[in-house]
Amino acid sequence: MRVGVRACKEYTEHIVGGEPVTNAASLEIVESDGGFTLLYLDAFGRSMTDTWHVSLNEALAQAKAAFELDGPWRD
Numbered sequence: 001m002r003v004g005v006r007a008c009k010e011y012t013e014h015i016v017g018g019e020p021v022t023n024a025a026s027l028e029i030v031e032s033d034g035g036f037t038l039l040y041l042d043a044f045g046r047s048m049t050d051t052w053h054v055s056l057n058e059a060l061a062q063a064k065a066a067f068e069l070d071g072p073w074r075d
Contacts, residue, residue, distance in 0.1 A: 002028045003063070004070030012066040014040065016049045024048060027067065029059045038062055 005024045008014070014021040024040040031037075032052070036059040039050045053059040063069065 001073045001075060002026055003073045006068040006070045008067055009065070014049055021048050024067065027063050027069075029056065029063075029073075 004026050008023045021040065022042075025043040026041045026045070028039040028041060029036050030039065036053045036056050037050050038053060038059045040048045042048050051059075051062060053062060060073075
């Protein structure tokens with residue numbers, strides 16, 4: 001599943017290697033390791049960082065909490 005991102009919500013900051021990550025261009029959720037990984041993708045579709053969740057609903061809730069989404073999720 002993938003969705004575009006309009007903006008990162010103000011209270012959310014993503015740090016990788018001690019540096020802030022620029023706003024994701026899109027998000028993708030994939031099944032992995034008995035759960036779901038929420039991938040934060042740049043404008044070229046490359047993964048910048050990710051979070052792992054026990055359920056699909058948890059991953060969807062994290063995406064909604066952290067980002068202003070641009071439209072519906074699509075397969």
